[in-house]
Amino acid sequence: MNLDETYLSSISVDHKRKFAQFFTPPQLAKYMVEWIIQINPSVILDPSFGTGIFSRYIDCNIDIIGYDLDDTVINYIKPHLGGNINLKHGDFLYTDIDETYDAVIANPPYLTSKKFENSQMTIKEISNRNDIKLSGMTNLYGLFVIEGCRRLKENGRAAFIIPTEWTNANYGTEIKKFLLENSLLKKIHYIDNKKLPFSDALTTACILFIEKKQSSDTIEVIYDNGNTNTHRFYDTNTLMMTNKWDGLFKESSVIPNNYISLGDVGRTRRGMATGANSFFHINQQTVNEWNLSNSVIECVGKVDTMVVNDKFIEDQKNKNQKIWLFKPTDVDKSALSYIRYGESLNLHQRYITRMRNPWYICENLNPPSIFVGVFGRSGIRFSYNERKTIHLTNTHGLYIETYDEVFIKALVVILNSSIVQKNLSDVLRVYGGGLIKLEPKDILDIKIPNITKLSDSNLHRLSNCLDLFHLNETKNYIDDIVRSL
Numbered sequence: 001m002n003l004d005e006t007y008l009s010s011i012s013v014d015h016k017r018k019f020a021q022f023f024t025p026p027q028l029a030k031y032m033v034e035w036i037i038q039i040n041p042s043v044i045l046d047p048s049f050g051t052g053i054f055s056r057y058i059d060c061n062i063d064i065i066g067y068d069l070d071d072t073v074i075n076y077i078k079p080h081l082g083g084n085i086n087l088k089h090g091d092f093l094y095t096d097i098d099e100t101y102d103a104v105i106a107n108p109p110y111l112t113s114k115k116f117e118n119s120q121m122t123i124k125e126i127s128n129r130n131d132i133k134l135s136g137m138t139n140l141y142g143l144f145v146i147e148g149c150r151r152l153k154e155n156g157r158a159a160f161i162i163p164t165e166w167t168n169a170n171y172g173t174e175i176k177k178f179l180l181e182n183s184l185l186k187k188i189h190y191i192d193n194k195k196l197p198f199s200d201a202l203t204t205a206c207i208l209f210i211e212k213k214q215s216s217d218t219i220e221v222i223y224d225n226g227n228t229n230t231h232r233f234y235d236t237n238t239l240m241m242t243n244k245w246d247g248l249f250k251e252s253s254v255i256p257n258n259y260i261s262l263g264d265v266g267r268t269r270r271g272m273a274t275g276a277n278s279f280f281h282i283n284q285q286t287v288n289e290w291n292l293s294n295s296v297i298e299c300v301g302k303v304d305t306m307v308v309n310d311k312f313i314e315d316q317k318n319k320n321q322k323i324w325l326f327k328p329t330d331v332d333k334s335a336l337s338y339i340r341y342g343e344s345l346n347l348h349q350r351y352i353t354r355m356r357n358p359w360y361i362c363e364n365l366n367p368p369s370i371f372v373g374v375f376g377r378s379g380i381r382f383s384y385n386e387r388k389t390i391h392l393t394n395t396h397g398l399y400i401e402t403y404d405e406v407f408i409k410a411l412v413v414i415l416n417s418s419i420v421q422k423n424l425s426d427v428l429r430v431y432g433g434g435l436i437k438l439e440p441k442d443i444l445d446i447k448i449p450n451i452t453k454l455s456d457s458n459l460h461r462l463s464n465c466l467d468l469f470h471l472n473e474t475k476n477y478i479d480d481i482v483r484s485l
């Protein structure tokens with residue numbers, strides 16, 4: 001048995017109910033900790049510590065202040081705690097009320113107002129402290145969320161796991177107002193009500209990701225149906241005006257007002273259709289064998305990098321990948337023998353080639369600013385075409401004509417961020433098994449934050465991220481920037 005199981009087996013059912021001791025599943029605890037530690041806090045508050053699951057995922061260099069009302073759990077867990085943890089016995093709502101913290105993390109007690117002592121007096125007290133008017137029906141967890149936020153320092157972060165009922169009940173209106181009007185709620189992970197994440201309690205769950213920092217009026221909602229997470233964005237007004245969030249989150253996706261369509265900044269077209277890729281799209285070895293160096297131009301096939309630059313092309317050549325397109329301007333002796341070879345294979349009789357005159361000259365194609373993958377499963381790859389090369393039909397081209405390089409690089413970062421990637425399945429067609437296939441015109445419907453309204457400094461900040469994209473640890477950083485646009 002682990003620490004939590006041993007403790008739970010030592011207490012009575014009544015004791016467990018009285019203090020609402022239902023412990024956070026480890027993977028959710030870890031997920032919540034990830035949000036708060038991104039701001040490098042020095043001191044973290046856990047106002048309803050229990051057996052301290054969150055502290056197990058927090059680095060021991062960070063100080064943790066914990067509270068618990070129950071001395072049984074405190075006496076049980078204290079010998080197991082590290083020196084960075086100061087666990088105090090008391091009612092969090094009434095203790096050290098003027099202290100503030102860099103971060104707060106909590107799975108507060110869930111008790112209806114009928115079930116906790118002096119509930120009406122406490123609801124009034126918390127209302128007065130926070131200058132709001134909470135309903136007399138407010139559940140104890142609602143008071144912990146509001147008090148927890150009040151005790152956060154400016155720019156601090158908090159994560160709370162609580163049931164979803166407040167999002168659909170009248171008593172939740174004042175809590176919603178508090179979180180939204182103060183621009184505290186940045187993200188909510190909403191677990192479908194049919195899923196019960198706590199093994200020992202019939203309770204629903206959502207996780208609130210809070211930051212005490214003014215930012216855009218957009219809230220990210222992760223709707224978790226147990227198998228997949230759908231990411232959507234809602235503006236504050238929509239959430240304020242909707243009484244029951246459950247219905248809203250389950251239904252259609254809402255794209256924030258400040259988003260635009262990719263078609264507002266660019267146009268798309270297919271890549272080069274050669275009619276016989278194996279003949280026209282060739283590697284360095286074939287170029288050498290047929291002596292075709294004067295009859296080829298660079299051309300990429302499938303692109304699996306964030307930037308197509310000199311290094312990428314060099315690597316492709318070194319790996320003997322197909323990187324050349326046979327496109328003779330003057331047909332010299334070598335080119336002619338290659339053409340005759342193609343004719344011996346009857347390639348000039350194919351549908352596309354026989355429409356051309358002569359059959360072996362492919363169409364002219366301008367290099368796009370951005371390459372777009374045609375297929376994707378968990379997302380679609382967008383690649384900056386720094387090398388200004390052309391491409392085949394297994395990649396689409398996105399042409400951004402009226403904007404400069406910094407803008408285009410910033411756009412590539414936005415398009416590859418998980419914020420936009422997670423929206424793709426909402427706005428584009430998804431085939432069996434989650435396969436996304438894009439037609440050039442579908443790309444124009446992709447919704448992105450309004451990049452045309454970004455300041456020069458934000459554009460530079462984003463475009464500088466392009467080189468960091470391959471680093472896993474920068475993903476959250478990039479998402480945070482995109483989310484805040």
Ligand SMILES: C[S@@+](CC[C@H](N)C(=O)[O-])C[C@H]1O[C@@H](n2cnc3c(N)ncnc32)[C@H](O)[C@@H]1O
Nearest residue numbers: 019023024048049050068069070091092107109
């Ligand atoms: C839902 S459990 C969460 C425990 C642990 N943080 C976790 O996530 O697994 C809530 C804890 O809050 C404690 N608690 C209840 N009322 C409290 C209060 N007014 N002040 C501080 N702690 C309280 C309970 O004893 C219990 O240990």
